[in-house]
Amino acid sequence: MTSLRPCLPHRRPLRRLALPLALIAMASACAPGPGSVESASSAPDARTGPVEVGVLAFNDFHGNIAPPKTTTSWPDGKGGTVQIPAGGAAYLASALDALRKDFRYSATVSAGDLISASPLASSLFLDEPTIGVMNRIGLDFNAVGNHEFDRGRKELLRVQNGGCEKNTLREPCQLEQFAGAGFKYLSASTYTEDGKTLFPATGIKSFGEGARKVTLGFVGLTLKGTSELVSPGGVKGLTFGDEAEAINRAVPVLKAEGADAVLVLIHQGGAQSDTSDPNACTGFSGDIQPILDKLDPRVDAVISGHTHQAYVCHMPREGAAPLLLSSAGSYGRLVTRMTLEIDPATDRLVSIEARNLPVQSAAYTTSRGEVAQSDLAPRYAPRADVAAYVKRYQDAASAYSDRPVGHLAGLATRHWDDNQAEGGPGGAVDQLVADAQLAATRDAGAQIAFMNTGGVRADLDPGKDGVVTFGQIYTVQPFGNTAVTRTYTGAQILEVLERSVGDEQAGSMLVPSQGFTYAVDMAKPAGSRVTARFEGKPLDPATSYRVTVNSFIDQGGDGYATLEKGSDPTIGGLDLDALEAWLSAVPMRAVPASPRVTVKGR
Template sequence: MTRLSTRTRALCAAALLAPLLAACATPQGTSVSSPKTQSPVEVGILAFNDFHGNIAAPKATVSWPDGQGGTVKVPAGGAAHLASALDALRHEFRYSATVSAGDLISASPLASSLFLDEPSIGVMNRIGLDFNAVGNHEFDRGRAELLRVQNGGCEKNTQREPCQLEQFAGANFRYLSASTYTEDGTTLFPATGLKSFGEGAAKVTLGFVGLTLKGTPSLVSPGGIAGLTFGDEAEAINRAVPLLRREGADAVIVLIHQGGAQADTSDPNACDGFTGDIQPILDKLDPKVDVVISGHTHQAYICEMPREGAAPLLLTSAGSYGRLVTRLTLDIDPASDHVVSAHARNLPVQSEGYTTSRGDVAQTDLVPVYPARADIAQYVGRYLDAASAYSERTVGHLSGGAPRDWPDATEDRKGGPVDQLIADSQLAATRAAGAQIAFMNSAGVRAPIEPGADGAVTFGQIFTVQPFGNTLMTRSFTGAQIKAILESGVGATPSASVLVPSSTLTYTIDTTRPAGDRITRLAFNGQPLDLAARYRVTVNSFLDQGGDGYVGLAEGSDPTVGGLDLDALEAWLSAVPVRAVPETPRVRVIE
């Protein structure tokens, strides 16, 4: 394909025009002031991440600066509002693309998960998504089911029935997986994608690289990803950059399901004390990468990461659940084939206010209100109605809210009340198998439980908390093995999850001690755990298969397979008129 940039470079080489010489000497960056033969072309990118099937408004908020040094809670999310927000933002651009950085599906509320997240894909088709990076949760139901999500059809790959409400046609958008390889070394999905705008000398092309994190095998059940290899993220990106450039990409945008977090999360457009597992990846990237759109951590940030000898790298994340949209603006010079400037801002997807047991969450006039788009609302409504018989059924009552963090959360406490409630339910459900201790992985808890005004908890609520359909496994371990398993999660490479115990166990993590000797005050029923004695321990099947890096849990003896984790929680809640929410932390941390 002939481009003006080719002619420009030829003229520069011949030194025929001084202005063009100056243009050639200008490095890629966020701005240039030299004369151009072609005006920059503005392209918008609208991005989000970690949607997790939240097709209905999730009764969740985002923090937003109130202009007076504080913040206000903005009710946000829901597919119909997200669609309206995207429509409004697209009208601000002549050219735009809409992308996601992974985890569109799975770990989803009942209305989507009950139907294998088919409605979430249907929503994204209607919204007009172009590309989605494969997230770790996309593998929750295994490779075959993920391929069905892309390609469509009604093949049954799980315990749930596909195509319950409609013939599933698959995703109109393209999954990208630059670092996920099959047995023959090819990528599971295409590594890259292109989207072009304009014609002739003013034509510009965006090149996208999509990928998930290398640590995916420790985050999903191993059986579902058998035969797949998850490679180094930076290597995959850098390998894709020259390919995209040869295919005509004027800008390279990475969609990666990995991220970080700010130290102060009150401003979604800041980059305060940023840290995270994405940083070593950024440090190794080809300087021709212009933008990195990230996810996984469910945190919001807009960062300009310094690079030696190149313009700062724009790094973004839009939190989770469709509560924010990142509005990126790229000015691209089609003559020199590079990005002149790049800017981004996270914008709340404000929806209706709502009420919980903690009070009312009202709309604010500090940000726009996006009305529900009618066609999306109608489509989502079909699935909400179909799921209502399941979701609205009362399964028990709680003495109060069961949050994921302690009300006065500090760094010396790990595992909130809802984590402990789940661990207690799994212990009770497996007493017949001899269980004495149960552990719940903190990262596997997807939401708090907010009961109604009378303390009622619905099936839909507990499904949102535990949507994975894990079975319970009870095995025998010595006290020394239990300690070693706990140590493995807090060593030199800590697990993403803390093992939160049932009421029968407590322990302290002392991070001032050397790795391998950080678990202290380990007690069973109030007495020091006997390292020589044997105990029966229950975990979910994800942990039992080595999930979250706890490979030692598969080494116990005398395994007994139990029922579903969700059934255990329902039985625990329904066993008494009002179940008390745990009030005392069982895991403490010394730093």
């Protein structure tokens, strides 16, 4: 059920919203107008009417404590979009502070991947500064995401509980004694050897007192396929169960604890077919849909993540009110502002609405020119305490991040421009990484290298005179994988490539090194969609080839368990060292000019 208040644009039904975002700032001072559902005389009494609670949500922050120098797409009011600079912890803190002023009561939550796959200023310090930031901005709950497990179970437990125990190659507590997360991780579907959840399945937050008290219940969890998305050694002994079963098991528990509304924080999601409007739900699809179809009707909202996409959907349900589904993109560039009205007399949710709002940050300049601020979205000043805290870690990392490692002739993106071929996975930077790993493992006999698109985290945008810094390549490849070379037949290589485009697709597609190309025809049956060429000739199914991949997918990550069928493994050096060596080997490294993979019929 959705209420209408014309003077409050952020509380109208989302499909009818077309007002300038600047009006949101005036919402708290706006009086109901003529013809509104609730006139001034019929507005809820603060002592007897529904209690309003705000929920502020984001997802997939990935340690972007400094502004990530990227944008979010926002409607320009003329049928097009404008790119707004967005993100950064200090700006996120100010945005949350401003949005909280709309509510007497509020909760702040995240749907996973707060940490890991992070820029150097956070990752170099085991993401301790990201947790420090989240403590400062007042996060209440975070669902575990797949990347929370990148450094293994013991390190994740340290993130929650604090301390300086060394669980990785990097030293903990380099700048400060690490106190741990002041918020709660939730993991309803992650089970330890004794069948218990690794972290609590649920969390409760109450507001008000006596007869006016209302309570929100939260279920938090990651996707069932997490074990295929992280290095197996880091999650040994853990089981990732069915998402809907875990949620439905938690709902009656929360209701028994007095929850008036149940909200799910899940690290799984989907995407729109048209991503220009972060508050739309155009052509929505994704792996979260089968989960939603099985949910207990007492679930009121699902705050999702994982796909790095933005959307607000009202999913129809038979015999129940539509289910609100949201995602706020990634990197703290958007915040979902959710408004709930709860009748404390009946313990019933009266209405729920949501809207994604941009976290506009400072303008910045790239090799393509300036990315300017926009008047279409609020402008936030960075919150001073958070900015100072972030700067401390940035300064400490600068000795690493500012070191030049080579030169690149132009911008290498993660995705090809729209005017490129019919379409393929990855972009020029993916190909650079594959080429670098091939060069680094020639001594192991490598002839071909593949890079998984999910392992490339950012564009590579050189500075003046084409200079590329260590901080930039670290942002591209923050995982610390090693290169592994094995022998495969041509038939086995085709089997691996078919895995990425089959009916049960892998977590990311594979981008090859120079000299190897492949084509995918999605109109053909699964198992016969890929044709490949090596050094200008069709790949011979009977011939053996030496192939290099990173250790993550070699161990079965992203669903590539078939890679283990290769023989004669040789363990090489770090992927980051390979990329640095490739960039520094020539005065100016050229940017790959065209895709090596074509996909049609998708």
